[in-house]
Amino acid sequence: MKNCEWINPKLEAYFTDELPGEELQNVQTHLAACAECRRQVESFNEIDSMVRGVFKRRVALAQQAAQMNTRPRLFKIALASTSFAIVALLLVLGLTFFQQTPAPPVAVQHPPSVPEVQPEVKKDDVVEIGRAKPDDDAPAASAVDPSFEHVGSDAPDFVITDAAGYTTTLESYRGRAFLFGVVSPDQKSAVAGMQQIFDSFDSNGGIRIVGISRHREEGFDKATFPIRFNHGSKLMGVADGHFLLLDATGKPRLEGSLTDAQGVSKVRTQLEQLGAR
Amino acid sequence: MNRAQAQAGVTEAEFETAARESRTLLMQIAVASARNPIDAEDIVQEALMRGFRGIKRFRGDCPLRVWLSRIVVRVAINHHRSLSRRLKRWVFFGDFEIDQGDGTVEFDPPDKSIGVQREAVMDLDKYVGRLPDEFRMPLLMLAVEGLTIPEIAEILEIPPGTVKSRIFYGRRRLKEALNNRRQRQ
Numbered sequence: 176m177k178n179c180e181w182i183n184p185k186l187e188a189y190f191t192d193e194l195p196g197e198e199l200q201n202v203q204t205h206l207a208a209c210a211e212c213r214r215q216v217e218s219f220n221e222i223d224s225m226v227r228g229v230f231k232r233r234v235a236l237a238q239q240a241a242q243m244n245t246r247p248r249l250f251k252i253a254l255a256s257t258s259f260a261i262v263a264l265l266l267v268l269g270l271t272f273f274q275q276t277p278a279p280p281v282a283v284q285h286p287p288s289v290p291e292v293q294p295e296v297k298k299d300d301v302v303e304i305g306r307a308k309p310d311d312d313a314p315a316a317s318a319v320d321p322s323f324e325h326v327g328s329d330a331p332d333f334v335i336t337d338a339a340g341y342t343t344t345l346e347s348y349r350g351r352a353f354l355f356g357v358v359s360p361d362q363k364s365a366v367a368g369m370q371q372i373f374d375s376f377d378s379n380g381g382i383r384i385v386g387i388s389r390h391r392e393e394g395f396d397k398a399t400f401p402i403r404f405n406h407g408s409k410l411m412g413v414a415d416g417h418f419l420l421l422d423a424t425g426k427p428r429l430e431g432s433l434t435d436a437q438g439v440s441k442v443r444t445q446l447e448q449l450g451a452r
Numbered sequence: 453m454n455r456a457q458a459q460a461g462v463t464e465a466e467f468e469t470a471a472r473e474s475r476t477l478l479m480q481i482a483v484a485s486a487r488n489p490i491d492a493e494d495i496v497q498e499a500l501m502r503g504f505r506g507i508k509r510f511r512g513d514c515p516l517r518v519w520l521s522r523i524v525v526r527v528a529i530n531h532h533r534s535l536s537r538r539l540k541r542w543v544f545f546g547d548f549e550i551d552q553g554d555g556t557v558e559f560d561p562p563d564k565s566i567g568v569q570r571e572a573v574m575d576l577d578k579y580v581g582r583l584p585d586e587f588r589m590p591l592l593m594l595a596v597e598g599l600t601i602p603e604i605a606e607i608l609e610i611p612p613g614t615v616k617s618r619i620f621y622g623r624r625r626l627k628e629a630l631n632n633r634r635q636r637q
Contacts, residue, residue: 190623191616222623222630223594228573229580230595233489234480240490241479334598341616342600407597 179205179212190219192341223340224391334408335387342406345425352382352449353425354442355403356418356433357410360394365416368433372418373400375439382446389415418442422449462507462516471500474517477596481521481607484592485528487581495531499524514606521607529585579629587622590615 182205188194189202206213333345345353354376356369369386376382377400384400391404413419413430420429420442429445431438462470471478478499482492503510503520510519580588593604605612 187617187620190620191613193613193616218627219623222576222626225573225576226580226591226623226626227595229577230484230592232573232577233483233492233592237479237483237486237489237492241493331598334600340594340619342594342598344600 179209182212186216186219189216190341220338220340227340331408332411334406335385335403336406337401337403343403345421348383348421349425350423351380352420352422352428352446353385354382354418354420355385355387355410355413357389357405357413357415358386358395358398358402358433359388359390359415360392362416365433366395366398368416368435368438369400369418370398371439372433372442376442376446379446381450420445462510462512467504467507467516470516471503471520474520477517477599478520478524480596480599481524481593482528484596485525485585485589487528487532487585487588491528491531495524495527498531499527502527518603518606522609525589525607575633576626576630579626582629583622583625587618587625590618591622591626594619 182202185194185198185202194202206216334342336342358365358369373384376384385403386398386400387403387405387410389405395402411419416433418431418433419427422428429441431441478496479492482495483489486492486495499520503523589608590604593599601612601615605615
């Protein structure tokens with residue numbers, strides 16, 4: 176066991192982005208060097224991806240339950256009315272057997288069994304509005320759309336997560352130029368292009384550079400640029416293997432292919448225009 | 453019912469549109485908030501009903517979907533406690549089976565690269581269910597597509613820093629639970 180005790184109290188701040196710059200640097204340097212601590216941080220990330228698995232499983236269960244919702248309700252009504260009838264019957268029988276005097280009024284207990292159960296199927300108009308009619312004409316699938324993964328037209332423009340699962344939007348990158356490239360491990364040339372851009376401009380404090388993968392996947396072993404994961408957003412419409420440079424106000428300035436040999440010089444020219452170099 | 457319209461500036465039609473559009477989000481929030489996912493649909497129904505009834509209390513200081521999400525969270529907390537729901541869950545589980553074989557339940561394994569077994573996820577589900585509300589909710593909400601920390605903070609009505617640290621402690625508890633499980637095996 177090396178002298179790693181000092182890092183434990185810092186982990187919370189590390190994961191909640193609250194470490195001041197210098198300490199963050201210390202922690203990052205240490206993590207790069209110490210396999211044991213890296214393993215510890217990775218195990219937090221493992222938990223996160225497993226929690227995602229748990230969540231998806233729960234969503235699937237919820238959808239199935241929603242589709243089957245009518246069945247238990249009918250079953251419950253049947254169960255309630257049957258038990259009510261049986262109780263009433265026993266009551267009547269018991270009274271007729273054990274009481275000398277006949278007690279006909281008790282038999283009147285039968286009818287209430289129907290209205291007692293009635294509220295279960297009440298057609299409250301307020302319920303109807305909230306219900307979005309999953310039980311009626313509208314297809315059940317529309318009520319609970321299983322395609323959460325699908326990036327639809329109503330998807331946000333830009334939402335990414337880091338390896339720890341924290342979500343970031345474009346607002347977080349305001350104030351400096353921001354360049355992101357959409358990469359995937361199987362597109363080696365795009366990753367190399369991204370790396371080249373990162374190597375050329377990383378030391379420039381006026382720009383932040385991030386590679387974004389559409390899915391949470393491994394395989395960026397050689398890349399040293401930060402990898403983020405798309406979180407169901409449109410990524411400003413940037414295609415795979417392309418990059419987008421935004422200025423400090425978040426306005427797109429330059430879009431291009433990561434495999435373009437001229438990419439670096441184009442970015443440099445644009446950065447000079449933005450005064451970030 | 454122009455009563456609601458006059459006081460809150462949100463018409464019935466607007467409410468209905470918002471409810472329809474945020475249906476998927478509310479369902480996911482309900483899954484993240486409920487201790488038992490099969491209650492999610494009921495929670496959303498009840499939350500929409502309450503939202504509709506209490507629309508005049510909507511002051512417009514946040515988006516309608518956030519306001520509805522907050523109701524979902526509140527309903528979820530109380531929902532689990534009610535006895536009739538427990539009965540229903542019991543009835544429901546009577547004829548409910550998680551069928552993985554024919555693909556009716558879409559189960560997405562976590563990142564394959566990590567090499568985690570599905571068993572661990574099933575166990576983790578159990579541990580997630582045991583987490584107190586304040587840790588479980590932000591942790592699961594983080595898995596909702598497109599939901600950011602500030603938005604979670606807005607829905608749970610706590611500061612973003614608190615959301616982050618609760619997520620951290622939630623993860624740590626789960627990690628410890630899994631470690632204990634490994635040691636037992």
